[in-house]
Amino acid sequence: MRASTWVRALVPLLGVIVVAVGCGTGGASNAGSVKVIAVWSGQEQASFMAVLKPFIDSTGIKVQYESTRDEDAILKTRVAAGNAPDLAAAPSPQLLTQFAKQGKVRPLNDAVDMSALQSSTSQGWIKLGEPLNDGKLYQIFSWAAVKGLIWYDPKNFSAKNYSVPKTWQDLLTLQSTIKSSGTPPWCIAVASGGAADGWPASDWLKEIVLSQAGPDVYDKWVAGTQTWTSTEIKSAFQTFGTVLGPNDSNVYGGKNTILATQFGDVGTPMFANPPKCYMLNQASFITTFFTSAVPSLQAGTDFTFFPLPDINTSYTGAHVVAGDSWSMFNDTPQARQLIKYLTTAQAQDIWVKRGGKLAVNKQVSLDDYPDPLSKLSAQILVNTQIAKYDATDNMPADMKNAAWKGLLKFISNQNDLNTILADLDKTQKTAYTAA
Amino acid sequence: MAAVTYDHVVKRYTADVTVVKDLNVDIKDKEFMVLVGPSGCGKSTALRMLAGLESITEGQIRIGDRVVNNVAAKDRDIAMVFQSYALYPHMSVYDNMAFPLQMQHMKKDEMDRRVKNASKILGLDPFLKRKPRALSGGQRQRVALGRAIVRSPKVFLLDEPLSNLDAKLRGQTRIELQKLHRELETTFIYVTHDQVEAMTMGDRIAIMNAGILQQVGTPGDVYDHPANLFVAGFIGTPTMNFVPVTTSDSTAKASGFEAKLPKSVPAGKGTLGFRPEALTDRQSADGSNLQMKVDVVERLGSDQYLYGQVGSDQVTARVDPRMKVAPGDTAQLGLDTRSIHLFDAESEVAFF
Amino acid sequence: MDFSVLLQDIPTLLVVIIGVPAILAAYIVGGEFLVRRLPDKNRPQVRPWIWVGPALILVAGYLLLPAIGTIGQSFENNAGNWVGFNNYASQFADFPQGGAWVAIRNNVIFWLIFYTIFTLAFGLVLAVLFDRVRYESVVKSLIFMPMAISSVALGIIWIFMYQYSPTGESQVGTLNAIITFFHHDPVVWLQDQWPSDKFNLLNNLALIGAATWGITGFSMVILSAALKGIPGELLEAARVDGAGELTVFRRVIFPLMMPTIVVVGTTLVIFALKAFDVVYVMTGGNYNTDVLAFRMYEQLYTAGNSGHASAVAVILLIAVIPVLIFNLRQFRAVEARR
Amino acid sequence: MTVAAAAQPTTVAARFSPGWITQLLQRYMLHVVVIGLTVAWMLPTIGLLVSSFRPFALTKTSGWWTALSPLEFTLQNYTDVLDQSNLGQAFFNSFMVSVPATVIPVTIGAFAAYAFAWMKFPARNWIFLALVGLLAVPLQLTFVPVLSFYVNTLHWTTSNLENIGIPGLPWVPLWLAHAGYGLPFSIYLLANFFRALPSDLFESAEIDGAGTLTVFFRIILPLSVPALASLVIFQFLWVWNDLLVALIYVGGAPEVAPLTVNLADLTTSLGQGSNLLTSAAFFSMVVPLIVFLSLQRYFVRGILAGSVKG
CATH class of the missing domain: 1.10.3720.10 (MetI-like)
Structure with missing residues (x-):
């Protein structure tokens, strides 16, 4: 066949394409739209969509929501390539702070009604949104979670006549009482599907640093000016060591189980009969894992929590919190409208009612929380005297990862502490300048 | 239907690798020309240059009057049968044969007629729907021929087409090919390393060695009057006897005998050549007789070959099968000096 | 769960399934068509580039240039x-x-x-x-x-x-x-x-x-x-x-x-x-x-x-x-x- | 064969060995080995399959092999996936992504492989080597430069491509990306295959009057069906299962996001709903398996047999 034959054969095909192209559904939506990227998928995405619904209905603005588990990679690529979304929410403000430093996100001072924000949100949360300390607001927090909650099964406690510890000493006593009864007191699980392994252990450390060494050390630690080898941080590790016990003997299954178990499965041994451990430390969201693994569990009767007792009484009422923060990459009217909406009690209330999150906005009524436990944690959030944001989440990503990995090493061999801390110091030197 | 001319053709791959050196051959229209030579002598390259599969470094190749150096293979009006047959494995026998005609955009009925015709000539009718893998070696070979025939080309090129066949089939096919040549009345150019094929099939033979054409001529010519030592040794089985001699005037003195030469030659060193059939048990009239110490006796029924020593030279003789001789005997043999050859020791060119 | 969208958009799918190969075939046929317009001598010089061209462009754009950039970046700090x-x-x-x-x-x-x-x-x-x-x-x-x-x-x-x-x-x-x-x-x-x-x-x-x-x-x-x-x-x-x-x-x-x-x-x-x-x-x-x-x-x-x-x-x-x-x-x- | 031969130690024969036992062993050894290996290989998949039909709570406390006693199966995981994901749209999007993203690199790769295998041009071997070397480039490194080229130079983003209204246009960057990333492997595999085809076939075709195109379409492609079929499968699988490249080039918007993105979204950022991934994995496997099974028959014995061998 010569070329001409091929050409003849192709003409009808090309015709089809041209016709198809011509018939394509043209036209863009004129109502305007906002592109949003966040990590929420699955049930969380459904909740977020419910939050957005009244906004879309009233303004007609289309919200193009993209969820991604790999937010670091996706967002960094998009932003670097100049294809940033209009708004992004991140579970770790550090990512957004990086963009603030690079000048990729817009200050929000004009975008939102600052006076309204100040009246509805505590100063601490607003302060967290000004990471560059230049008086400009780069991030706005919408929902939060309380960390450092010690979960237990009240039926187990009453069966053995254990009482909820009020002081750190009480906790240590309870710990050894339980241990001497033949059951390890704690359940700890730090696996998180690969890359994020280790973060649940950091919850312990952060809480201990804040409660033992106080908010100033905590802030310096986050900022990278408090070395890991300093006595304060080192003794925080050692305190965590007393919880773990020698060779992790205070924990169900020892180090192998701690390292190999997914954090969501941490509660399963506690609900076994007889219980294989009595307590675990997790943030407020862990309840959904409890109930999906053992659907018969009832909040309040089968599990409840007490806040981690204060280690150093001079810092009473100190708590680590975490939350979702928002940044604006493109200053469009639609983006402004949406971020403003997200600060309102109306918007935050919707997710609060659906469960799993606590509102940052003080105007959200405590009565809107769906169960007594979330109400209790919301109360802690509101009443906390010293609220500090999740330390590792606020460190540069490199530092954060190194800290998580260091904790994994610490769990596998507590005797390596000095080496681990020295390595972390090395990372600390580079991580803060790199980004 | 066309003559083919190689005119000072050279094929060079790199500066120091020249595979065909200054090839000059005129192949007449409708001639069956065989290119023969040991493997690596450049004969296939010469054929592939003609086919248009290799570029020509220097010189010209003409088909008819047309210089084809820069003509694409498909436009040279030739057909080629490959040693491997090169059948398209995914096409039926029919499609294989029709393929070149489809390439010419031939009308379907004409194409059909030609394929049917070729398949009849070659006896392929029962196999037209089969794929090549369902055919025997001989049948595949005929399909390859058929694919060449259908095109009615000006020139047929055959590159060792029989080397993949067994001995018996090869003999038959040799005859079929000659018949085919007569029927088609087309120029055939046939490449082989087998001198028997060359001798039996060629109208003329072109013998090549190391890229150089040694001699062109009819089989008889080449056999009886080899141009040089190489041709003499290459053509004929068992091979010609070569004995180093010292010549003076018209006698040649070897280590074990003396031979009378038909012509006088300058005195010096040379190589005397004679075919086994020139050395018989009949005594020579001119007294070129010699004694052979027999090592091996080979009886073939119609012939009897003696392998042995004459003086210090290894020699083969063809004697009457009735002659009684055993290894270890000394045989009295006569050399027929009418059919001896003498080659220059240096240039290896034949004096006669 | 709604599979109707799948049915609704099948014409689009078909256009793509037919159209993309058609464009590719058109490219190579067209390219060959142009090559044949060239003088005999130039064809073997031009033809290979028609055949490897699209591949080289895509690979250069998606892999080679970024790879070269990577080598450069490996000698630089973030700034x-x-x-x-x-x-x-x-x-x-x-x-x-x-x-x-x-x-x-x-x-x-x-x-x-x-x-x-x-x-x-x-x-x-x-x-x-x-x-x-x-x-x-x-x-x-x-x-x-x-x-x-x-x-x-x-x-x-x-x-x-x-x-x-x-x-x-x-x-x-x-x-x-x-x-x-x-x-x-x-x-x-x-x-x-x-x-x-x-x-x-x-x-x-x-x-x-x-x-x-x-x-x-x-x-x-x-x-x-x-x-x-x-x-x-x-x-x-x-x-x-x-x-x-x-x-x-x-x-x-x-x-x-x-x-x-x-x-x-x-x-x-x-x-x-x-x-x-x-x-x-x-x-x-x-x-x-x-x-x-x-x-x-x-x-x-x-x-x-x-x-x-x-x-x-x-x-x-x-x-x-x-x-x-x-x-x-x-x-x-x-x-x-x- | 090797196993069957090795499984018959000669020393046993000396003691007690009625001939028929040895023969029986020998005859069935092959099948035992083949089926044994296959079952062992499938064990992880079987585990996943069984787990996907078990209530989530049970999978946390007992192994999948205990599923028979007590018999406790549920379709919950499957119905949840159907309810929560937008499978219809996602399947459609996946097809819109995978088909062209397979066709383009395989076709363009075949063009190039033909040139690399059978045409002469300057620096041919070096270019080819560079291609193989580029197989090793980590894709993540290329995202920013490529994407910024789209955005800053061509002003192409998914949404404005979508707005033009030509069907398939929003996916064009993704198609080309998959083509770019898949081409080195396509060319490497095909060129090696093409190179192994007997040159006599092409020369014969050339004399028969076939042009470059005819040789390519009527001889090379039909003869390379096994290689093309394998390549199509691999490229299709790679594209179908890809998550990261899709997220970078078209994003996770439901109108354009392929199945992988959709299914990954079934779990929350904290990992809740991971039970759905078991059933989701089977949803995502259906199409690749159909593709494999339908192409399977092209891996036939000896497509070259009878072409050039005596």
């Missing part, structure tokens, strides 16, 4: 200032546990050797064995099945397989269930400290095993295609010559499959050097299971340090060079045989 070999120095610092050493060891020793050999060997053995049974297509499809599983799902499956519960508890993970069935203590596959806590082999092998499981279908299918390309007469001839089955395999099948084995082997070596998914999903590079591609990813996206990331990527590219030299020899040899 774009020239830092010489500093980025490399920090990768090679603190032998044997610091910098990129663990990743280099895992990639260049563990992954390169075990992954490549396991996959080739399994693929070859399965291809040869399956060639001799009539239900070949069924077993082949079953072995191939893991290929159809995405890396995320593959990670989930193998986290399942390797799951660990403390000694004495009922094991949920398949492998530990088998092991404890034989009265052995359960093994912590992914964290194990064997043979020593600075030199973990077992958990690297566990990851490599999971990756091998996923990719063996690939090597089996290609090797099996090559095996089927070997003419039966050749094997019969060898058998007639008195060769045993092992000899037939060693002396006839294996050499004839060699070109294909080289292709598959090269691909696997490169896959081994690029290993990422399994590590990312299953261990996150912890417990001495780091690999270069994952380290690069972490440096790039987590640490936000493009200089370090680029240096790691360049190390990875350099590791491929021996493979390239081997390939160059291989196709020179093929060329010489023509």
Whole structure:
């Protein structure tokens, strides 16, 4: 066949394409739209969509929501390539702070009604949104979670006549009482599907640093000016060591189980009969894992929590919190409208009612929380005297990862502490300048 | 239907690798020309240059009057049968044969007629729907021929087409090919390393060695009057006897005998050549007789070959099968000096 | 759940399914059409570029230029200032546990050797064995099945397989269930400290095993295609010559499959050097299971340090060079045989 | 064969060995080995399959092999996936992504492989080597430069491509990306295959009057069906299962996001709903398996047999 034959054969095909192209559904939506990227998928995405619904209905603005588990990679690529979304929410403000430093996100001072924000949100949360300390607001927090909650099964406690510890000493006593009864007191699980392994252990450390060494050390630690080898941080590790016990003997299954178990499965041994451990430390969201693994569990009767007792009484009422923060990459009217909406009690209330999150906005009524436990944690959030944001989440990503990995090493061999801390110091030197 | 001319053709791959050196051959229209030579002598390259599969470094190749150096293979009006047959494995026998005609955009009925015709000539009718893998070696070979025939080309090129066949089939096919040549009345150019094929099939033979054409001529010519030592040794089985001699005037003195030469030659060193059939048990009239110490006796029924020593030279003789001789005997043999050859020791060119 | 959209948009799908190949065919036919307008002499000079052109443009745009940029970036810090070999120095610092050493060891020793050999060997053995049974297509499809599983799902499956519960508890993970069935203590596959806590082999092998499981279908299918390309007469001839089955395999099948084995082997070596998914999903590079591609990813996206990331990527590219030299020899040899 | 031969130690024969036992062993050994290996290979998949039908709570406390006693199966995981994901749209999107992203690199790769295998041009071997070397480039490194080229130079983003209204246009960057990333492997595999085809076939075709195109379409492609089929499968699988490249180039918007993105979204950022991934994995496997099974028959014995061998 010569070329001409091929050409003849192709003409009808090309015709089809041209016709198809011509018939394509043209036209863009004129109502305007906002592109949003966040990590929420699955049930969380459904909740977020419910939050957005009244906004879309009233303004007609289309919200193009993209969820991604790999937010670091996706967002960094998009932003670097100049294809940033209009708004992004991140579970770790550090990512957004990086963009603030690079000048990729817009200050929000004009975008939102600052006076309204100040009246509805505590100063601490607003302060967290000004990471560059230049008086400009780069991030706005919408929902939060309380960390450092010690979960237990009240039926187990009453069966053995254990009482909820009020002081750190009480906790240590309870710990050894339980241990001497033949059951390890704690359940700890730090696996998180690969890359994020280790973060649940950091919850312990952060809480201990804040409660033992106080908010100033905590802030310096986050900022990278408090070395890991300093006595304060080192003794925080050692305190965590007393919880773990020698060779992790205070924990169900020892180090192998701690390292190999997914954090969501941490509660399963506690609900076994007889219980294989009595307590675990997790943030407020862990309840959904409890109930999906053992659907018969009832909040309040089968599990409840007490806040981690204060280690150093001079810092009473100190708590680590975490939350979702928002940044604006493109200053469009639609983006402004949406971020403003997200600060309102109306918007935050919707997710609060659906469960799993606590509102940052003080105007959200405590009565809107769906169960007594979330109400209790919301109360802690509101009443906390010293609220500090999740330390590792606020460190540069490199530092954060190194800290998580260091904790994994610490769990596998507590005797390596000095080496681990020295390595972390090395990372600390580079991580803060790199980004 | 066309003559083919190689005119000072050279094929060079790199500066120091020249595979065909200054090839000059005129192949007449409708001639069956065989290119023969040991493997690596450049004969296939010469054929592939003609086919248009290799570029020509220097010189010209003409088909008819047309210089084809820069003509694409498909436009040279030739057909080629490959040693491997090169059948398209995914096409039926029919499609294989029709393929070149489809390439010419031939009308379907004409194409059909030609394929049917070729398949009849070659006896392929029962196999037209089969794929090549369902055919025997001989049948595949005929399909390859058929694919060449259908095109009615000006020139047929055959590159060792029989080397993949067994001995018996090869003999038959040799005859079929000659018949085919007569029927088609087309120029055939046939490449082989087998001198028997060359001798039996060629109208003329072109013998090549190391890229150089040694001699062109009819089989008889080449056999009886080899141009040089190489041709003499290459053509004929068992091979010609070569004995180093010292010549003076018209006698040649070897280590074990003396031979009378038909012509006088300058005195010096040379190589005397004679075919086994020139050395018989009949005594020579001119007294070129010699004694052979027999090592091996080979009886073939119609012939009897003696392998042995004459003086210090290894020699083969063809004697009457009735002659009684055993290894270890000394045989009295006569050399027929009418059919001896003498080659220059240096240039290896034949004096006669 | 709504499949109606699928039906609704089928015309679009058809346009794309027909249109894309049509455009590609139009390109090559059109290109050839133009080539034929050229003088005879120029055609062989122009034609190859028409045929390789689109491929070269795409590869240059998506891989070559970014790769060149990467090499440049590996000598710069984040601010774009020239830092010489500093980025490399920090990768090679603190032998044997610091910098990129663990990743280099895992990639260049563990992954390169075990992954490549396991996959080739399994693929070859399965291809040869399956060639001799009539239900070949069924077993082949079953072995191939893991290929159809995405890396995320593959990670989930193998986290399942390797799951660990403390000694004495009922094991949920398949492998530990088998092991404890034989009265052995359960093994912590992914964290194990064997043979020593600075030199973990077992958990690297566990990851490599999971990756091998996923990719063996690939090597089996290609090797099996090559095996089927070997003419039966050749094997019969060898058998007639008195060769045993092992000899037939060693002396006839294996050499004839060699070109294909080289292709598959090269691909696997490169896959081994690029290993990422399994590590990312299953261990996150912890417990001495780091690999270069994952380290690069972490440096790039987590640490936000493009200089370090680029240096790691360049190390990875350099590791491929021996493979390239081997390939160059291989196709020179093929060329010489023509 | 090797196993069957090895499984018959000669020392046993000396003691107790009625001939028929040895024969029986020998005859069935192959099948035992083949089926044994296959079952062992499938164990992880079977585990996943069984788990996908078990209630989530049970999978946390007991192994999948205990599923028969007590018999407790549920379709919950499957119905949840159907309810929570937008499978219809996602399947459609996946097809819109995978088909062209397979066709383009395989076709363009075949063009180039033909040139690399059978045409002469300057620096041919070096370009080819560079291609193989580029196989090793970590894709993550290329995202920013490529994407910024789209955005800053061509002003192409998914949403404005979508707005033009030509069907398939939003996916064009993704198609080309997959083509770019898949081409080195396509070319490497095909060129090696093409190179192994007997040159006599092409020369014969050339004399028969076939042009470059005819040789390519009527001889090379039909003869390379096994290689093309394998390549199509691999490229299709790679694209179908890809998550990261899709997220980078088209994003996760439901109108364009392929199945992988959709299924990954079934779990929350904290990992809740991971039970759905078991059933989701099977949803995502269906199409690749159909593709494999339908192409399977092209891996036939000896497509070259009878072409050039005596």
